[in-house]
Amino acid sequence: MKARSHLLSAAVVSMLCTAAEAHISVGAPGPAVAGSTQELTFNVGHGCDGADTFRIEVRIPEGVTSVRPLNSEFGKAVVSKDAATNTITSVTWTKPSSADVLPADTHFYKLTLRARLPDQAFTTLFFPTIQHCRAADGTESTVEWIATTTDHNHGQNAGTEPAENPAPALFIVPARTPGWNKYTVDQHVHDMSVFKDAQIVWAGSEAYSPSTYILSLIEKEPNTRVLQAIHPGTEIWVKY
Incomplete structure (x- = not known):
């Protein structure tokens, strides 16, 4: 996983987050x-x-x-x-x-x-x-x-x-250290913006990044799909 994602995770950009706030x-x-x-x-x-x-x-x-x-x-x-x-x-x-x-x-x-x-x-x-x-x-x-x-x-x-x-x-969010972190997700995650401070998220052959540039690389990566949701029991790798 790490070797295959080397090109993607090497690109580091500044990420902004917008949130719809309740009253x-x-x-x-x-x-x-x-x-x-x-x-x-x-x-x-x-x-x-x-x-x-x-x-x-x-x-x-x-x-x-x-x-x-x-x-x-x-x-x-x-x-x-x-x-x-x-x-x-x-x-x-x-x-x-x-x-x-x-x-x-x-x-x-x-x-x-x-x-x-x-x-x-x-x-x-x-x-x-x-x-x-x-x-x-x-x-x-x-x-x-x-x-x-x-x-x-x-x-x-x-x-x-x-x-x-x-x-x-x-x-x-889970505790993390700079670099790669491995988690087993026990909950449904249907909005990937919860990883807004990550560089890239991998789950099997799927990946996600809050960076539009890295996301564009994911879309071009052979045999890789964009990660859109995470279901209970899924093992993921996240790079912060």
């Missing part, structure tokens, strides 16, 4: 690596039908541990815990007072927490989020961003059409 999305500074501790930022793109957001509640999925939220200009963070396990189940940020609620939906908000991700590569973490808004006349409204699906969905990196009111989602 509330979650992201990390870099790849969300399985088993790593990350700062996760929740991006609140807008309020509710013209009303400003005054409270955001983020529910912590099972397997996410060592949660430590950051206070922000938006407001202080309050954690809720499971009484039996003492684990944090949600984090809520609320504006300090009604005077801090804006008369209209004009601002973009970022709310951050630090947490350890589960050691479950090629899976999607969903963070159901409740958004509370208040209009200038005092009328309050709520939007529940809680829809989750694993059918052809890989979070903010997916590029697939989201469900209505999708929960913020984070796709977990």
Whole structure:
């Protein structure tokens, strides 16, 4: 495999990623690596039908541990815990007072927490989020961003059409080292953009690269097809 792909993997280019973000999305500074501790930022793109957001509640999925939220200009963070396990189940940020609620939906908000991700590569973490808004006349409204699906969905990196009111989602990638990495994929991967920071991906006689130039070489390589999806149990080689 490595000898056959030498020409392809030798070409290194700068790769850009575009992501279709939900109204509330979650992201990390870099790849969300399985088993790593990350700062996760929740991006609140807008309020509710013209009303400003005054409270955001983020529910912590099972397997996410060592949660430590950051206070922000938006407001202080309050954690809720499971009484039996003492684990944090949600984090809520609320504006300090009604005077801090804006008369209209004009601002973009970022709310951050630090947490350890589960050691479950090629899976999607969903963070159901409740958004509370208040209009200038005092009328309050709520939007529940809680829809989750694993059918052809890989979070903010997916590029697939989201469900209505999708929960913020984070796709977990495997730990890696510079050079070749061998993995056995236990999940369906239907959107190859999850390898946006790789040079090339090989699975048998199929290959993929986020680089349009390398992808064009793959298309010309004899007896090689473009890798479009990965199914459970597939062994792959990835060069970072």
